Each structure stands twice: as structure tokens, then as C-alpha cells.
Amino acid sequence: MAQIYEGMFVLDNEVIRAGWDAAKQQVTGLIEKHGGEVKTARHWGERKLAYKINNRSRATYLLSYFTMPGDNIPAFTRDLEINETVMRYLQVQVDELPEGEEAEAAKETGGEFSVPEPPRDEVGTYSLWGEEEEESARRDGRDGRKPSSTSDDATESLDAAAPAESKDDAKADAPDSKETEEKQEA
């Protein structure tokens, strides 16, 4: 049996503006061209990139699960490299389709699904903590993320960098002071 792959494709927003279905068709068409079978393919969000790719700072993600004979993968990736719609791709072997993935993908085939037009390239800024923080705050009704464990050190250190924080406070909190030390060294 052919191996199941999970493919994530970063697509150019210019092409998305012309139509999501056409862009999706380009990728699924490539998979089928190389003897693959598309299990699911769906929109995985449009976001600001952490760094520019092909001079674009926003892009749309397409998440797809497909099977393909392993021997065809090199030819498939070469076609992806040539294709100008796909700016980046990543394919990973998976054991099975994740639960709920089919249901997610099925939403797109329903008539009511539509992808909103992507914003202009320069809109928004990428922030490692910012976007996620805002989103989760909105979702949970919290005002900003409150650090609860060591894992949130980094957010703390950003707070510590603010002038409002007094030196004594920083010292009282061990991970905090460490972070500030690190910052100073840098």
C-alpha cells in the first residue's frame, strides 16, 4: 500500500485572489499527475509569514493528506519547485489520517464554503507572541497572557524589559531575572 503523506503547501496570495479552487486544483492536480490519490485538501489559514519568501510577507497555507508511491516523490517535488504558486512545501510521512481531518476537509466541498480575499501583503506584522496572544485572549476572554509556568518565561522577559518593572521585582522572580541577564549579555 502506498504510504500516506501529509503535505503543507505555502501558496502565493496573488493566485488565491484569482480563486481558491483554482489554486487548490493546481496542487491536487500535481499530486494526481504523479500517481497520487488526494485524501483531503483544505485551507489552513492565511497569515503573516515569519520572514519573507519570494518577496511576499503574507501567504495562504494548504494542508493535504495524500497517498503516493514513494518512487514518484522526487518527480513530484521537482514539479513543486518549478510551480510558481507553491512557494514552500513540506511533506511528512504519517501513519494514518488524523481524526476529524476528513470532516474539516468536507466543509470545503459544501456549497457555502468560501475563502475571504487575502489582505494586502504589507498588512499586519508578524510577532512570535503577539498574534497568538491576541487571538487566545479574545477566545478565552483573558486580557493578555498571564505567565503560569517556566514555559512562559519569554513573555515575562518582554514584560520585564518595560520600564514599569522595578529592579527588585525582577530579582524576586528567578526566571525573570535570568531572562533580563540574558538580554543584557546579548
Place this chain on the structure above:
Amino acid sequence: MASRPKRGRGDRKLAPAKPVTLDAPCDYKDLEFLIKHLGPQGQIRSRQRTGYGAQDQKSLKKAIKRARHLALLPFVG
């Protein structure tokens, strides 16, 4: 009793008393989880900081590097 390392420039925060283990390998799509293991400039937290064993730390490293490739996470913050 083993003596604690002296605090100073090269000081590292000690690993948690109890090692942390993951139930499943890290997923590069789970950004909220990955972000917790990054430093302020986007560095991967060391094993001493995360408390993971070799296997878990490796899966974390892999997931972060995959996310970086897709521009979901920065190489340099």
C-alpha cells in the same frame, strides 16, 4: 549532597526535579505548544530548560525546524 553550581555568567537554570514527558511526538502545526519552548529571539529551549528526555527533545527540535521552514516560526526573532 551535591553542591549547586555557583550563580554567575554561565549559570543555567536547573532541569525540573521531575523529567517531563510527552504523550505524542510534537506537531509542527501546533504553534501554541511550540512557542512555549522558544526563547525571546526564537531559540529552541535547551533540554535543561524543557526537562525533556532525548526522544521528546528531538521531536520538539524537529517540529520547530519544520515550522521554521514554512515560515510559521522565525529563524531569528
